[in-house]
Amino acid sequence: MTKLQNSIVKLINEAQGLLNSKAFLMVGDLPAPTITPVNVKSRIKEQTRMSKPITQIKHVSSPSMIPATNYIGEVKLKSGAIRILNFIAMFNELTKDKARTLCGISSKGTFGSYLADLKRAGYIVAEGNNLQVTREGIEFVGDVQQAPIDTESLINLWSKHIKSGAIRMLRVCVENYPNPINRRELQETVGIQSDGTFGSYLADLKRNGLIKVEGTEVFASGELFE
Numbered sequence: 752m753t754k755l756q757n758s759i760v761k762l763i764n765e766a767q768g769l770l771n772s773k774a775f776l777m778v779g780d781l782p783a784p785t786i787t788p789v790n791v792k793s794r795i796k797e798q799t800r801m802s803k804p805i806t807q808i809k810h811v812s813s814p815s816m817i818p819a820t821n822y823i824g825e826v827k828l829k830s831g832a833i834r835i836l837n838f839i840a841m842f843n844e845l846t847k848d849k850a851r852t853l854c855g856i857s858s859k860g861t862f863g864s865y866l867a868d869l870k871r872a873g874y875i876v877a878e879g880n881n882l883q884v885t886r887e888g889i890e891f892v893g894d895v896q897q898a899p900i901d902t903e904s905l906i907n908l909w910s911k912h913i914k915s916g917a918i919r920m921l922r923v924c925v926e927n928y929p930n931p932i933n934r935r936e937l938q939e940t941v942g943i944q945s946d947g948t949f950g951s952y953l954a955d956l957k958r959n960g961l962i963k964v965e966g967t968e969v970f971a972s973g974e975l976f977e
Contacts, residue, residue: 828872831856832865836874840884840892847880848958852912902975909961916943917952924962924971931968 828836834854839845845853847862856862866882869875874888889895899905902925910918919941924932932940934953943949953969956962963970 828868829865831861832868835862835865835882836869836884836888837892837896839875839882840889840895841898843898844881844883846960847877847882849960850882852955852959853908855912905975909959913955913959914952916941916948917955920949920952921956921961921971924969925975928971928976929973931965931970934964934967934969937969 831854835850835856838850838853842849847866851857851859851862854862856865866875866877869888870877872887872891874885874891876883876885884892899908906918906921906925909921913921920937920943923937923940938946938949943952953962953964957964960974961972963972
């Protein structure tokens with residue numbers, strides 16, 4: 752027991768002795784006061800706790816310190832939604848099909864859920880099949896990556912998100928631009944024997960606005976040359 756604790760015990764005991772002796776009472780017929788027993792151990796414990804130095808303060812983040820990459824008000828943005836926003840901000844405007852392909856989101860339901868979160872947060876607006884980033888969306892992204900501006904850089908970007916056979920087809924179309932190439936000639940040039948595979952690649956390129964198909968003629972999209 753420390754010196755401070757010994758002193759506290761001594762004082763409490765002396766006070767109890769004085770009260771019990773009635774020596775301090777001026778009128779003898781007055782009833783002695785009722786003394787509530789003091790829990791010495793409890794007092795010592797409390798005094799010791801109060802005398803301890805504060806060694807640790809728990810830090811609580813203020814709302815302004817919470818990273819905005821996850822929550823916007825009551826909207827929680829998942830990583831897929833943030834990828835969508837980054838690509839829309841890069842191009843300023845994208846079709847829904849392009850955004851899905853670039854972000855690698857195959858599920859339409861999941862993609863639609865991400866778009867709903869972004870719209871609710873006020874980061875994008877949707878007009879038909881087009882998605883546009885808002886000023887608030889740009890501010891959220893911060894350092895917006897610049898979109899490729901030359902044809903080769905655009906093809907390299909899409910090559911990360913579309914199968915290599917489709918990219919070979921796209922390069923042949925680009926080489927023939929602004930002239931078209933016949934579908935059969937295109938298929939033979941890239942060496943794709945399966946009509947089903949060729950048709951699938953053609954559909955992927957068309958859906959993402961990289962080519963135009965008119966009858967049996969295939970054109971590279973003018974967007975690749977703007």
